[in-house]
Amino acid sequence: MTDPKQAPGIGLFLDLRNPERWRRPWPEFYGRQLDLIAEAEHQGADAVWFTEHHDTDDGYLSQPLTFAAAAAARTSRMRIGTAVVLAALRHPRHLAEEAAIVDLISAGRLELGIGAGFVEHEYAAFGRDLAERYRLTDDAVREVRRLLGVVSPGPVQQPPPIWLGYQGPQGARRAGRMGTGLLSLDRRLLEPYAAGLAEGGHDPSTARMGGLLDLVVAEDPERTLARVLPHFVHQLNSYRRMAAGPRGTHRDLTVEEVAADTRGPGRIPGLSVLTPPEAVATIRRRTAGIPARHVYCWASVAGMPDDIVTEHLALLLGSVAPAVRAADPRLPA
Numbered sequence: 001m002t003d004p005k006q007a008p009g010i011g012l013f014l015d016l017r018n019p020e021r022w023r024r025p026w027p028e029f030y031g032r033q034l035d036l037i038a039e040a041e042h043q044g045a046d047a048v049w050f051t052e053h054h055d056t057d058d059g060y061l062s063q064p065l066t067f068a069a070a071a072a073a074r075t076s077r078m079r080i081g082t083a084v085v086l087a088a089l090r091h092p093r094h095l096a097e098e099a100a101i102v103d104l105i106s107a108g109r110l111e112l113g114i115g116a117g118f119v120e121h122e123y124a125a126f127g128r129d130l131a132e133r134y135r136l137t138d139d140a141v142r143e144v145r146r147l148l149g150v151v152s153p154g155p156v157q158q159p160p161p162i163w164l165g166y167q168g169p170q171g172a173r174r175a176g177r178m179g180t181g182l183l184s185l186d187r188r189l190l191e192p193y194a195a196g197l198a199e200g201g202h203d204p205s206t207a208r209m210g211g212l213l214d215l216v217v218a219e220d221p222e223r224t225l226a227r228v229l230p231h232f233v234h235q236l237n238s239y240r241r242m243a244a245g246p247r248g249t250h251r252d253l254t255v256e257e258v259a260a261d262t263r264g265p266g267r268i269p270g271l272s273v274l275t276p277p278e279a280v281a282t283i284r285r286r287t288a289g290i291p292a293r294h295v296y297c298w299a300s301v302a303g304m305p306d307d308i309v310t311e312h313l314a315l316l317l318g319s320v321a322p323a324v325r326a327a328d329p330r331l332p333a
Contacts, residue, residue: 008287009046010321011296012037012313013083013212015053016061019234022303026059030067036299036309038074043317047079047111049296052086054122056238058302065098072106080106083183083212083296084115084165087140088133089126095140096147100155108156111294113183114141115165120245134174137164141178163210176200176207185211187290210294213286214271216301216308217315221266221273224308226259231302232271233258238302271301276319283324295324 014037018029037048048071050064061067064082072080080102087095103110116133117123123130141162148159164175165183172189175182176196182189194204218224237252244250258268266273274282283295297316300309 006291006293007325007327008210008283008292008295009079010283010316010324011045011047011049011079011081011294012040012299013049013051013296014061014299015051016067017056017058017235017238017302019058019231019303021234022231024303033299034070034074036313037071037078040299040313040317041075041078043313044321045078045313045317046321047081047294047296048075048299049081049083049111049113049294051083052117053119053242054089054125056242058234058238060238065095065102068102068110069098069105072102072109075106075109078109079111079294080109081111081113081163081294081296083113083163083210084117085113086117086122087114087144088116088128088136089122090140092140092143093147093151096144097151099144099160100148100151100153103155103157103160104153106156108160110155110157110160111163112144112160113163113165114144114180115183119242134166138174138178141180161208172196173199176202179206181208181210181293183211184209185213185286185290185292185295190290207291208293209290210292210296213283213295213297215279215282215297216271216273216312217276217279217297217320218266218273218308218311219275219315221275221278224311225266225268225271225273227308228271228273228301228304229255229259229268231304232268235302236270276315276323279316279320280323280327283320284327 052064053060054062064085068080099112116137120130163181163183166175169192172193173196176193177200179202182193194207197204233255240250
């Protein structure tokens, strides 16, 4: 097992939602996101990760590798990741060539996270069957890995690190058999993941995990949560609609309903707004004893106010990340 005591990199997670209620002109919005990424690198962010969905009413990022190339051109040190790109919706050669270009622009900083997705209408739009998503994704990973060794121009890294965003014990085992990293920080998945690595003929010591922590850092968590809550509820309801599908039924939750389910100051299911010491303790607890290489947090939740984003990044990167890196991993979390 790779050394679980190694401090994970601290990064940001962007979906580029621009909801109509808080919408900015799209060119201005995209430009601001690139400025934010460049500033985050200046403040010490270890990585930035982009995700993918299609045909949403808030403009959720649809082409993560395209935006990753722009981010790569604006940065020089931070890792550039996808968490995840939906490989089943692309031809493997197209994906391999795009990934190689991002790796070239970034001088070898790409982390290629691949996932299967869960949205029926996205698969239908690309003429694919959602029921076949895991087979299609496994096949794509094998072919993309092969093609990264033959496309021209090829990537700097041979190959770039590949991750799978598979969830649950069966998904973790599949990721292990494929010999990829696992985009999850769920410690319960380490055992099936390591078993899958062994089954696939891969050294279990190469295990590596990474993933999202749904936290925002603030000096006044209760006040900040109250302001972020409408943005979080928009995000939550959009995922509920995606999961329900065109033939499903769902009901949007209200801000009042979500706010009523508090789990302590600054905490609701799916989101925690924490002080810097609380965030450090949470990251240490969630990564203790697992080979966590990357932890990433939302840069912004569905267009939340700029002053909250600025404070969150300053505290996460200026206070929390250095404390996580400096913490003695032998101490109890």
